[in-house]
């Protein structure tokens with residue numbers, strides 16, 4: 001599967017300009033018909049950035065505007081989208097919501113970030129999702145998505161592996177101050193679950209926070225096979241062979257060695 005990751009410099013507080021940027025980027029990465037991606041990955045909160053204090057006005061009712069915008073592009077380019085996350089409103093609550101759009105334009109999955117980041121004041125401006133992430137399927141491949149800080153919570157990611165996920169996507173705006181954690185934890189999640197981990201991180205600054213970039217593609221062995229740089233907006237292109245998951249799981253059969261009845 002050909003995949004393109006957008007390591008994006010998000011314009012804080014300006015959903016219209018960010019949607020324009022994403023449309024331009026999608027048209028560009030899909031222009032080369034020979035190596036056209038079948039799936040794209042966007043970062044966390046890419047419509048608004050981290051201008052959390054404006055979310056009461058900027059969060060979209062059920063994400064409808066951006067979902068309809070992306071659906072048209074998905075149909076136009078026959079493209080699946082792990083469409084990062086956006087700020088959504090539902091019944092008076094505001095969530096950081098990951099969305100997945102299939103190439104036929106259908107939004108097949110959404111997940112409200114369940115771990116909010118104290119260091120970034122998220123609990124002041126956002127509501128916690130009340131449901132753990134679950135697997136969804138595209139082209140017969142089981143996949144999972146978690147958002148940024150969720151990477152620090154191996155339990156929910158293990159559950160995705162146990163549900164059959166062969167790849168984990170991580171839309172993020174992870175700060176540069178904690179780049180070591182960002183990289184090592186992605187490799188650890190790939191090694192312990194024996195699946196691919198693909199992340200789309202932001203770059204640039206919002207107020208005093210600089211984002212880490214270093215969007216990664218990690219294979220089920222834990223090797224980084226593609227990566228973004230630290231400070232530049234860029235596209236990471238990769239080709240994933242999902243048969244590698246089965247090969248690694250045969251070589252080191254941790255699933256059959258697990259003893260969950262002794263774990264709690």
Ligand SMILES: O=C(O)CCC(=O)C(=O)O
Pocket residue numbers: 044117120147148149150152172173174175178181
């Ligand atoms: O866990 C961290 O250090 C960063 C998390 C984060 O930036 C986020 O979830 O948006």
